Amino acid sequence: MSAITGDFGLLTRFSTFKRATRTNIDRLEDKFFELNRTLQTIQNERSADEAAPSRFAIEWGARILSQLRDIEFPPDRLVTSAEGGIALCFIRDGKYADIEALNSKEIVAVTSNRKDQPRVWTVPETNDGIFKTVVTIRDHFRGA
Numbered sequence: 001m002s003a004i005t006g007d008f009g010l011l012t013r014f015s016t017f018k019r020a021t022r023t024n025i026d027r028l029e030d031k032f033f034e035l036n037r038t039l040q041t042i043q044n045e046r047s048a049d050e051a052a053p054s055r056f057a058i059e060w061g062a063r064i065l066s067q068l069r070d071i072e073f074p075p076d077r078l079v080t081s082a083e084g085g086i087a088l089c090f091i092r093d094g095k096y097a098d099i100e101a102l103n104s105k106e107i108v109a110v111t112s113n114r115k116d117q118p119r120v121w122t123v124p125e126t127n128d129g130i131f132k133t134v135v136t137i138r139d140h141f142r143g144a
Contacts, residue, residue: 061086
């Protein structure tokens with residue numbers, strides 16, 4: 001009888017874990033839906049203004065967002081960049097990072113712990129370059 005109770009307890013814990021995981025996935029999906037809608041709004045409101053995100057910035061911003069979705073690591077904000085373009089920003093636990101697709105047709109990233117000199121680099125315009133960058137940013141927040 002205790003074996004049945006033990007198995008049932010394990011099943012209950014697994015079911016609870018599954019519900020919690022499903023809730024996290026739902027929240028993640030909601031976040032990416034919201035960010036994708038923001039990207040669409042930015043694209044639709046694009047004007048002749050020089051600072052408005054260019055087609056390059058919007059297309060690479062969408063690719064970056066897709067890579068972040070694949071690794072289940074949503075940015076905290078998606079905004080237009082001060083330099084003209086799209087910025088995906090992360091602010092967590094006293095750390096900061098962003099990856100920006102700029103109108104100047106370059107992609108740059110930065111990570112900072114707000115104490116040391118920020119690390120800034122140019123991101124290759126390839127899916128592999130984007131993937132390596134989003135993993136580097138994710139690892140920055142995980143302490144790797």
